[in-house]
Amino acid sequence: MTPLVFTLVVAGISYAAGLLGSLVGVGGGIIVVPALTLLMGVGIQKAIAASIVSVIATSSGAAASYLTERITNMRLGMLLEVATVIGALTGAYLAEWVSVRGLYLTFALVLAYTAWSMLRPRGRAVEAVPDALADRLRLHGSFFDRSLGREVPYRVSRTKLGLAVSYVAGVASGLLGIGGGVLKVPVMNLAMGLPIKVCTATSNFMIGVTAATSAAVYFMRGEVLPFIAAPVAVGVLLGAKTGARLMGGMKNDAIKVVFVAVLAVSAAQMLNKGLR
């Protein structure tokens, strides 16, 4: 394979990952890392480093439009960022110590979890509890729901649980080069009591900063290779943009099935690599 073919294939795969990811509401990283390692023979650390850079691109791109629409809960985002950023640093450091085998196995686990979380019926919200921390930090908010045409107020509870889960999501992000939204969003929605739109927007808002933290570590370590990272970032971002444009007119269920199948196959392959 010549460098030109490699670049074009990687850009194509990344475009597909960004497109598919944005259609089903996850980032591209979870597809890009398996694709680079399993299909292109890239070392898993280099794949993770390239992926984390593309996560910044997609998150920042999407955050821009959410902010303009004022759905993001900035205060909550900033607060939980403290946990995700510390988590990302932990993860980026752990990546130095975890063996390649361990990285494959952890990644397979997260892929399997993601596939399962897309298939399971949406969980039932846990009852809201009074949360003194949320009161003190003025985390409650409201957002303008366009489909309802009015401002929808909401109250936040279980802030501490949110901080803990955000830390775990940060570790996963730094260790595996993914955004970690798949871990945060369900907890923010079902346990903390935030409307799903606010969860997605706020989680995405945090992901850019989380990914930048681990990307900085990987970059200074020399793991972010220009040859791989450039086509991945450009491909994923353009794919995500196309996805956002298509979103309105697509039937979601068929895409979801395809996506879950891709996740399941990747999980099995990565498991196999980790066990061999």
Place this chain on the structure above:
Amino acid sequence: MKPPAEDRVARAEESIGRLLRIGVGASLVLLAGGTLLSFLRDGGYGRNASEVVRLTGPGGSFPRTAAWLVDGIVRLNGQAVIVAGLLLLIATPVLRVAVSVVAFARERDRTYALITAFVLVLLLVSFELGSAV
């Protein structure tokens, strides 16, 4: 909360949104342009299949001193342009957090100015921590 403060937050959010868009757009141009340059010019990616192994292998690491970067950008070295794009992409959220610190400070919201400043410090420290390994 008083409406004027809400307004200021909203305006800050909009300028943050604009900042993110510009940062991502500019780095995208650098990444694509740098890749193109690497193919078009000598000393870039080359045409042989063996090059891929060199470029993706463990020895594929690149010099990353500031002097190399500046010199490379001046000479339109493709990989240096890509590295500039990568750095800009990583810096965009950092700038975003910096803007938020200022926005919260202007509102005299001490708690959140401190929380945001703490995140900013962690971000800046992560560059240092990475190079220390």
